[in-house]
Amino acid sequence: MKQVHMVFFDAGGGHRSAAMALKRVLEKQQRPWEVCMLNLQELFDSLDIFRKISGLRLQDIYNITLKKGWTLGSPQLMRAMHGIIRMYHQPQLRLLTEYWTGKKPDLVVSLIPNFNRALHQSLQRRHPGTPMMTVMTDLADYPPHFWMERRQPQYIVCGTDRAVEQAREMGFPEQRVLKTSGMIVNPDFYEPIDIDRRAARQALGLRDDLPTGLVLFGGHGSRALNLVARRVDASELPVQLILICGHNQKLADKLRARQWRMPVHVEGFTREMPKLMYLADFFIGKPGPGSISEAVRMGLPVIVERNAWTLPQERYNAEWVESEGVGIVVPTFKNLVEAIERMLAGGEYERFRGNANAVNNRAVFEIPDLMEQAMAARAAY
Numbered sequence: 001m002k003q004v005h006m007v008f009f010d011a012g013g014g015h016r017s018a019a020m021a022l023k024r025v026l027e028k029q030q031r032p033w034e035v036c037m038l039n040l041q042e043l044f045d046s047l048d049i050f051r052k053i054s055g056l057r058l059q060d061i062y063n064i065t066l067k068k069g070w071t072l073g074s075p076q077l078m079r080a081m082h083g084i085i086r087m088y089h090q091p092q093l094r095l096l097t098e099y100w101t102g103k104k105p106d107l108v109v110s111l112i113p114n115f116n117r118a119l120h121q122s123l124q125r126r127h128p129g130t131p132m133m134t135v136m137t138d139l140a141d142y143p144p145h146f147w148m149e150r151r152q153p154q155y156i157v158c159g160t161d162r163a164v165e166q167a168r169e170m171g172f173p174e175q176r177v178l179k180t181s182g183m184i185v186n187p188d189f190y191e192p193i194d195i196d197r198r199a200a201r202q203a204l205g206l207r208d209d210l211p212t213g214l215v216l217f218g219g220h221g222s223r224a225l226n227l228v229a230r231r232v233d234a235s236e237l238p239v240q241l242i243l244i245c246g247h248n249q250k251l252a253d254k255l256r257a258r259q260w261r262m263p264v265h266v267e268g269f270t271r272e273m274p275k276l277m278y279l280a281d282f283f284i285g286k287p288g289p290g291s292i293s294e295a296v297r298m299g300l301p302v303i304v305e306r307n308a309w310t311l312p313q314e315r316y317n318a319e320w321v322e323s324e325g326v327g328i329v330v331p332t333f334k335n336l337v338e339a340i341e342r343m344l345a346g347g348e349y350e351r352f353r354g355n356a357n358a359v360n361n362r363a364v365f366e367i368p369d370l371m372e373q374a375m376a377a378r379a380a381y
Helices: 014-028 049-054 058-068 074-087 089-100 116-126 161-169 197-203 223-234 249-257 273-279 289-297 312-324 333-344 348-358 363-376
Strands: 002-008 033-039 107-110 132-135 155-158 177-179 212-216 240-244 264-267 282-285 302-305 327-330
Touching: 002 014, 014 033, 014 289, 014 363, 074 089, 089 116, 107 116, 107 363, 116 132, 132 363, 155 161, 155 363, 161 177, 197 273, 212 223, 212 273, 223 240, 223 249, 223 333, 240 273, 249 264, 273 289, 282 289, 282 333, 289 302, 289 312, 302 312, 302 333, 312 327, 327 333, 327 348, 333 348
Parallel strands: 002 033, 002 107, 107 132, 132 155, 155 177, 212 240, 212 282, 240 264, 282 302, 302 327
Antiparallel strands: none
C-alpha cells in the first residue's frame, strides 16, 4: 500500500481544514493509500522561540492576532518571521530528517506555507527521489519564501491563474505546475441540502422575507464582527444577520446579550456552515481564501474589506472577488451599509449571485488524481 504524508498546522485553521477535507475525499474514494497526518507545529515545538519567550506557540500568537484584529504592520511581521525561520533552518532539517527515518513515503503533500524548503530538503536527504507536492490554500503566493521556493524540484498545486503565473515566474517547469479549479472546500459543501429554508430561518429566530447576511471573521472570531453587526443594526436597512463567532465564546455571549433592532442569530463553533450559508443571501467578512471559497460555492455574493490591516497573503483575494464579479470590496467597513445597499439594489444582486454560481470549484475532488499522477511519475521525478 502506498504511503502519503500530509503536512498541516493550526495557524488560522484553514490548513488543518484543507488537510482534513482532502483526507475525507481520499477515504470516500477508497484510494489504496495509507494517509499519515503531520502537524508540523507539534514536531517543531522544541524550536518555537515564541513559546520559549511568551509561553505561547507561534500558531497561537497568530490566532490571537487575528482574534484581536492586531494585523496592522503584518507585512513587517511576516518578514521578521521569515528571518527567524531561516535562522532555525538547520534545526528544522534535523527534526524533519529524523521524522522521515523509518517511514516510507511515496508522496508528501504540504498544505502549509513558510516551511516547504525544509520539508523538501529533509525528504530528499532521507528518501531521495520521493515527490513532494505543495497544495496552496491561498489564491496567490506572497513571495519570497511563502508558498513557493524558487526552482525547488517539486509539484505546486495552484487554484488560480495568478498562482500559476507566479509558479512559472519562480522557475517551476510546466509539468510541475498543476492547476485546479479553485481552493479546497470541505466536501460537505457539495452535498444537497434538503430542508425547508423558510422554516429553518424561523427556527433560528429569523424572518423568511428579509435579505440575510452571514458574517464570519475566521474560526477564532474577531472583534470586527461585533463592529460590523452594530453598524448594520444602527442603519435602517431591511436586513438580518447570522453571526458566526467560531471558538470565541466570549464574543458569542456578548452578542447574544445585546438587544438588536433587526433579527439576529448568533452561532458559535459549528459544523453546519453549509446549512447556515444556505439560509443566507450574502456574505460579510475578511477576505480569507476558505470563507470566500465556501461562500461562492454556496452561491453567496461577498462583501470584504481590503486595507492596511488586511493580512498580506489575503490581499490578492480581494482582487479576485472583483475580477470574478462575485462581490464588493470596501476600503473600510465604515462603507458597509452603502455596499449592502448597492448589492441589493436593482439587478446587482442577481448579477453577483450568477457570477458566484458560475464558479465551478471542484478542487478537493481534483487533487487526488494529481496525487496519483505524481506518484505514477516518480521514476521521472
